[in-house]
Amino acid sequence: MHGLAKDGKSGREIARLTGLSRNTVKRVLDEPEYCGVPQRGSHPSPIDTYKDYIAARMAQGCINALQLFKEVAAQGFKGGYATVWRVVRRSALQSGSVNTQHVPVRLRQSSAEVPPVFEIIQWLMGKKHALTTDQTTLLQDWVESSSAVKTGRDLAIQFTEILTKRQPDRLDEWIAKAAASSVTPLKQFAKGIQADHDAVLAALQLPWSNAQLEGQVNRLKVIKRQMYGRAKFDLLKIRVMTKV
Secondary structure (H helix, E strand, C coil), X not given: CHHHXXXXXXXXXXXXXXXXXXXXXXXXXXXXXXXCCCCCCCCCCCCHHHHHHHHHHHHCCCCCHXXXXXXXXXXXXXXXXXXXXXHHHHHHHHHCCCCCCCCCCCCCCCCCCCCCHHHHHHHHCCCCCCCCHHHHHHHHHHHHHCHHHHHHHHHHHHHHHHHHCCCHHXXXXXXXXXXXXXXXXXXXXXXXXHHCHHHHHHHHHCCCCCHHHHHHHHHXXXXXXXXXXXXXXXXXXXXXXXXX
């Protein structure tokens, strides 16, 4: 740090380069001679007892942080999931594993950059057909990485087809498949569809919709917001009934 300071580096730059806080850098630079960076006291962590077990399980191929958290919790670990996740993430990065989320897989290396989540949805739903070779490989890795990913993708595509092609005869079958799947968001969605079954079925069978009504309600709200919600009924009536 003294050498960096002699080279003209500021305390902020030295802190960024060394990874230390600016207060620590300032304390060291205030000393005429280097006397060592003050070390924090080492305190045992509740996860220390289970690190060997986690390392052994990861060596067996299990890098699912949630699964490992459940296992160590059953052995008496009192800490939280985030603590286990950090241990798994640190070990996974050191070993070159790219996946430290709930899916216990190791994706193949690809030069394709991971896109934003909305673009990933377009890939999975087949809405973006012009994919590069690397992107296609990455997409295949995602689909093959977990049965939940593949099941969720297939059911989402099937439901889209039911809506766009108006196939009410497939609705009950789809609800049964989604309710029996292991994908929790789809199960909840299927439960909501079942609760409003008649309305959803009517939307698939009949040519009418409430789009015109919703459009008029939205127009009314826009007009009220233009007047900061302070429009009395007479003024609001004039604004709604005329093209102002």
